[in-house]
Amino acid sequence: MAQHQVISPLPGIFYRRPSPDAPPYKQDGDPVKAGDIIGLVEVMKQFTEIQADVDGKVVRFLVENEAPVAPEEPLLLIETA
Amino acid sequence: MAIEVLKPGLATTVQDAGRPGYYHLGIPLSGALDQYALRLANLLVGNDEGAAALEAALLGPELVFRKPALVAVTGGEALPRLNGQPAPRNAAFAVKSDDRLAFDYMKLGARLYIAVAGGIDVPAVLGSRSTYGLGALGGFAGRKLAPGDVLPLRDAPAGRPGRAAPAELVPSYPKELELRVVTGLYFHRLTEESAATFFADVWTVAPEADRIGYRFRKGRALAFRPRRQPFGAGSDPSNIVDAGYPYGSIQVPGGVEPIILHRDAVSGGGYAMIGTVISADMDRIAQMQPNNTARFVRVEMAEALAARADYKARLGRLRAALAP
Incomplete structure (x- = not known):
């Protein structure tokens, strides 16, 4: 089983949900397709959607909700088929 | 046609040396936030050091050149890629018609500057080509760039690729x-x-x-x-x-x-x-x-x-x- 990391293109604050009272975009174990939104990075008063770039299954998130992230920091581990 | 914006990045604007002299009227200085990096980029391509260039915050744009040009990239440490191949930072390089310029992630620093020989040809407003976004003033249509924008370039004499900044005059960007x-x-x-x-x-x-x-x-x-x-x-x-x-x-x-x-x-x-x-x-x-x-x-x-x-x-x- 190959594993793939989704990385943040930007510095900012990482959010796992579209709004504070909405469910997370993805949970551990969820199936994921390339293009699926897995979270948001907030910076300069803008929210950038982070998309998965492979198909597979969510192993786990590598950063917490509302954690600061740096450019090129891994956000999510995906198990690819 | 000169430079077409495929992807604008997060907040990419036209900036020059700025618009001093109107702050008492509520019009701010604007201009490149990192003036040294702007001046370095312009000098590398043979421009006046305060000429209009692109400033990209945190995420580089993806651009396609519609005519040959001489380009320099300075500021934040994001590797430029010309048609996918690494291009130099802090040195002038030539681009051909239909070449694509994109960037890797910005590892250090927050703003990169892209100067093109001749400079970006937008109208000067109150003496400057800088974008003041809040006031929708200057730059390209008074706003940050969007996909599909086409930026005209001023004519420039044939430039000299390969001109590079001495290492001791290139700033580093600590965290x-x-x-x-x-x-x-x-x-x-x-x-x-x-x-x-x-x-x-x-x-x-x-x-x-x-x-x-x-x-x-x-x-x-x-x-x-x-x-x-x-x-x-x-x-x-x-x-x-x-x-x-x-x-x-x-x-x-x-x-x-x-x-x-x-x-x-x-x-x-x-x-x-x-x-x-x-x-x-x-x-x-x-x-x-x-x-x-x-x-x-x-x-x-x-x-x-x-x-x-x-x-x-x-x-x-x-x-x-x-x-x-």
Whole structure:
């Protein structure tokens, strides 16, 4: 089983949900397709959607909700088929 | 047709040396937030050092050139790629018609500058081609770039690829730095304890930081001395009767998060300014990413002026090194 990391293109604050009272975009174990939104990075008063770039299954998130992230920091581990 | 924007990045704008002279009318300085990096990029391609170039914050754009050009990329450390192949930073390189320029992630620094020989040919407004986004003024249509925008270029004589900046004149962009501050008119309004913790604490750049102001958090909250509310001032102790805001001044609304005003700032308002970052350090703020940290270091005016002289001397060495 190959594993793939989704990385943040930007510095900012990482959010796992579209709004504070909405469910997370993805949970551990969820199936994921390339293009699926897995979270948001907030910076300069803008929210950038982070998309998965492979198909597979969510192993786990590598950063917490509302954690600061740096450019090129891994956000999510995906198990690819 | 000259440069077509495929992907604009996060906030990419046309900026030049700026629009001084109108701040008293509410029109800010604008211009490249990192003036040194702008000047370096322009000198590399043989432009006037204050010519209009692109400033990209945190995420580089993807551009396609519709005619041959000479290009230089400076500032934040994001590897440029020309048609997918690594291109140099801090050196001039030639592009052909239909070449694509894109960037890897910005590992260090926060703003990259893309200068093209001749400069970006947008109309000058109040003497400058800089974009002032809040005022929808100048630059390309008064706004940040969007997919499909086409930027005209001014004609340029055939440039010289390969001109490179000497390594000692290329700045580095640390994730932790010290910013020198001259205390301001309202510094006395802080309590003795807060006057000390402001300089003792490590402050973290907040994700809201932008061209208007750089907001910091994670230091201890600052307390202002009790005072009788002056007529015309807001009720919070951090409020004052409205006054002009210097470029680089530091305000702390509610005593919570210091904000350093940068080149797109409003020109006045009702928050006490506890100090001003010295002019020689303003470029360094421009290259701070969110989550980078700073400590504020108190200096006196003589030291601020000496630092300004050093900055100018360094620019002088850069001009000499890159003279045509």
